[in-house]
Amino acid sequence: MSTAKARTAHARAILGPELHDQLSSTRVLLVGAGGIGCELLKNIVLTGFGEITLLDLDTIDLSNLNRQFLFKKKDVKQSKALVAAQTASGFNPNVRIIPIHDNIKEPQYDIQWFQKFDIVLNALDNLDARRHVNKMCMAARVPLVESGTAGYLGQVQPLLMDRTECFDCIPKATPKTFPVCTIRSTPSQPIHCIVWSKSYLMGQLFGEDEDAVGELDEAEKQGENAQEIATLRNEAQAFKAVRNALRSSSSSDAAKMVFQKVFNADIKNLLVMEDMWRSRAPPTPLDFDTIMNDTVIPQQNGTATHNGTDAVASGSRRRSSRLAKSSASAKPSSPAKTPGSAKSSASAKPSASKKPLASKKPSPSKKPPVPTTNGEVKGAPALKDQRELTLKDNLELFVSSTNRLAARLKRGEDTISFDKDDDDTLDFVTASSNLRSTAYGIGTKTRWEVKEMAGNIIPAIATTNAIVSGLIVLQALHLLRKTYDKMRNVHLQFKPAVPLSSITLSPPNPACGICRDTYALLLCDPSRAVLGDVIKGLLGDDKREVSVYEDKRVLSDPDWDDNNERTLESLNVTRGKFLTIVDEEGDRATISVGLGVLPPNHPADAPSFILPSPLPNPPKQVKPTPPPPETPPRNSAKRPLPVEDENGVIDLEPTPMKTKPTANATSKKRKAEETQSPSKKRRLEEDGLVLMDGLEDGLEDDDCIVID
Ligand SMILES: Nc1ncnc2c1ncn2[C@@H]1O[C@H](COP(=O)(O)OP(=O)(O)OP(=O)(O)O)[C@@H](O)[C@H]1O
């Protein structure tokens, strides 16, 4: 058998010649060339897909190499799409892979662009991009296979407009947010300090020059303590001086200045508000020189107290006595003897209830290392990153990382934000969150733990990606064959006896704001097309009252037509965006009009837009009936036990539906959202004030997979 025949013999035998031949001309878009993307690209090339467009916005990172096997060390910093395409092209000489190094959300990837593909495969890692691709596929009516992995868990879901649920039919678990005051003034857990450091402090020092008052305005509106908000406002204003110091070439003491501001002055300001500390332990301001000179003693719970009355504000003195009382009943652990601790205890003369701060001292909650017979220290961390840091270690790390980041600013970097793979930012977040934790009497974390928590890291497991990628191909084949009844929503679960479960697909959720819209394509020149004309044209003879939106922005409604004479471009409604036309009475479904470009041969003096033909004709909406009882939890004990089929695959019931508000209510809700600044909401979602629920929560849930 020739090499070419041998290469395809198995795939051809399994798929049958008809489907196998079809694959060679099937145009597939693969979005994402990361963990799943690399596996999937290999699979589709070897299955026989012949025309693959591979798109990814990222470059290769060293940390990708353990599982993204299409990349080698020499490829680090190169485009993922380009390198993956190059490597995978070698697996089959008949494949044509078109790599695109770009963000899928760019406007040129509009409805017309998506319509070029027979199928889209998602291998993404974030909700925002997934939702975007879902909407584009619904609008373009292109089948999509959505997928995700989280540790040992995975999910694959085939999606097809009008036939199955779309990605947005079922609301996704909302990320957990922390109240701004918990982050900014009353943290009680290490994660609060980590979020403060990566999302607030880093932004204030190294990010864009914005005064972080928006959040405070919002917090005040929501009834937070006005005096506390006023103090936080002053604190934000005072960042200007340290920001300048970090950027001025003469300031060698900038790190100390930052330290004194955030860990001393700001904390002292908060302590003035005695009311705040009546029911909670007040923080202790830290003093730079005292820590550097090793004259700091920790409280029983790990809180640092300065040995010297002037360094401690009155609030923390009250707390010290309270803590000393409670520690009297606790069994004291013997401090580790190190040169550092000997020095500090000698100079600090701590009282009996206080221990000197020992360098390399394990945190009170952790057992000290135990030497084993072969001389190894059992429980001692093998890696530098897993070492407990003392207060002085943290201060030194804070100074060095602040200096490194300041040097980068001086070398011309405009802004620096947290990136778990950027050592300077990780060091800074580790040190500053630990310093804050110490000031607030919270346990500290190792660099390793901070990386995991700040980076929202769930370990990526190559085998999970490989299994999920195989399942994606199977579901894609069902879509291409149009064997829709065989399609399944498949879950990879942490049950060794039954690793896979499959759910029969649900029809679209009638309340879905994405796949129940009536989509249309408007080819236009936004610099000439005028909003009022476009809407009139799209509605034709239909004279009903409508409101018009772009995303969450209201552009017009029945009582407000100020924008009707304006061009779409002046309203920032351009290629790739959608005009949403909502029926005021809620009688008709919403029309979503995607903007595309006029054909190249469209004469310059011809009309500025080409209407879709036929015009969109949204179906009548069924008025909602009263909402059914709440959907029971997926892992409810009352649910009948699933039964395995002959392949060991479990068939679960389709996901229950949720009801939707009327279009009128939707419209009102959108208007309400509009008034509360959508960009602010988005910013909150994008920055670290928004975190996913604890990893364990996601991983223990049997049927529900957290895809991100
Ligand atoms: N909007 C987008 N446009 C194009 N590609 C995207 C977009 N959002 C995410 N991606 C890509 O999706 C891929 C997801 O892969 P994966 O989950 O393995 O992430 P990773 O960044 O490679 O790994 P890690 O996050 O663990 O470092 C990444 O390569 C990422 O660049």
Ligand SMILES: [Zn+2]
């Ligand atoms: Zn939907």
